[in-house]
Amino acid sequence: MLDGIWIGLSTAFSFSNLLMVIGGCLIGTFIGMLPGLGPMSIIAIMIPVAISIGDPSAALILLAGVYYGAIFGGSTSSILINAPGVASTVATSFDGYPLARQGKAGKALTVAAIASFAGGSIGAILLMIFAPALASVALLFHSAEYFALMVVGLSAIAAFAGSGQVAKALLMTLVGLMMATVGEGALFNQPRFTMGILDLQSGFGFITLAMAMFALPEALFLVLDPSRSNSGGNGGDIKDLRITKEEAKKITPVIGRQSIQGFLIGVLPGAGATIASFLGYAVERNIAPKEEQAEFGKGSVKGLAAPESANNAACTGSFVPLLTLGIPGSGTTAILLGALIALNVSPGPRLMVDQPEIFWSVIISMYVGNVILLILNLPLIPYIAKVLAVPRNYLIPFILFFTLMGAYIGQNNATELLMLVGFGVCATLLRFANYPLAPLLIGFILGSMLEDNFSRSMQLYDGIGFILERPMTMGLLALAVILVVLPTIRARRVRKQELQAAESD
């Protein structure tokens, strides 16, 4: 492991890679602050840039930097103008915005930055411990287990989607899998489901789909509802960035607890940063002393530190399944996986053995990214926050233009732009109806891998028998079924009990 860390250090600390982290964090913070552009959209927009770099370590370092910067930027806009760019920073605004209203915006930003820094760094340490252990177990897996594991991952994403959302998330995953079968795969040398359209021969573009699922609906929502863009934010009155000793003492245990809890939640597929931040907030409010409990929601530093550290630790945690199993658990890691595949890197347990420089340099760059956010971005925030004043009339055409550019550069094909608009409209409708979109993209990206592993095991065992002959595969598949069915059964039982209670009244 020490060898690995050493390789990672020397890769991450090369001059060009340091520039990548710094640039990534700055770009991420800038764009992440804009309303309507979450980390997923930003990373999707940056992918063509990252791919053109060519070196996978540098590309991944850049994207990870953008990711961190975007999360930090999102927290900033939640604190300053109460406009969370992403769901995972909603909990940040509960106490961050009241603090800003009391004229303590600078203090709130510092607490947020320190909590994010600690959450991210503790997460990175846990990642260093967990990932190699998990990878060494995963090396024992065959394609049959891989297939089963991906099925578990996909069903877990559906299962954690929330009450009443399981079927929808599952359906979206299946639609993603369907879309992945379009085009000519390497497996059969035969075009499938192209409907005779030549442009579909190579399948749907992954960047196009990512843009259409996340960036375009957000931009359309901004157009539809002007109150969402909430411009006119005032970045000028951020003065005192210091926090007192008592405050530091108060938030230290909170940060410690929430970093670990957030990381563990982040590792689970489908749970992710949003759940981690809300849960972190709720837990800290419940265990706080009575007099401090009343402060929550009115500008408590604890209430700000909890979701921030949980959120960042969870983001780091979500890298565990991506780097060790090659299975993304969230929309963002799915996009990163797509970028890795485009760079000819196949993440999974072999990554640590075959390309240790990629694995370790990403982990090391997480530390570097966190340090940069703390020492570079925090002092610059008063200036970066000026971006919040960009008028909506300029913001929206530019977001749309960058969405189009991202799709065009990725495929170099004007038809791709028409597909982008078409899928974007579909995605907006799906969002209206409360269908989660991340499962679709995850299904789309995992689709070909899932089919590859399925086919390989079918060929090895000459039929579906591999499920019965490999107990681990069988166990994993059973787990997948339980994950999907259990929430439905539990919901039905609750409903039945409610009905009975109503009847006995």
Added chain:
Amino acid sequence: MALDRWIALVILAVSLSYGYTAFFLMDAGLPPFMRFNPIWPSTFPKVIAVLATITSLAILLGFEKKPAESGADEIDFSRLWDYNIGQAVFLLALMVAYALLLRPAGFLLSTLLFIVIGAALLGERRFAILVPVAAVAAGGVWYLVQQTLGIYLSPLPTFLN
């Protein structure tokens, strides 16, 4: 019927036609030597088609309990006409026009027009600022993509090239 069920109905139709293709049409073109394979190009799609049909039926028939109301963050579809739906449709049409014009009109002109018309649609009237900003952005992005990323983007209309 609520929007989510209509969508489930559409997806059901898509999965049925997808399944029909997988079950009845795809195997016809399969070369004879591949018929001995345990896995055919249609195997995996068949599985997905069945699962997607079941899941979309489950939503259509409302097997799962209705979720609690979503947060205030989302837009209420039933009041869609109260929002700036016209602007959204115009911007989408503008994106389609951009896609169709990008090759014939060249990158610089179509991008300039896209940003200027887009901002004007949203209500921007200070063209003295808008046009230079759009021009600088178009030129800047072209330079970045072409020179830094090395991806060819034809800058000028076809008849000038």
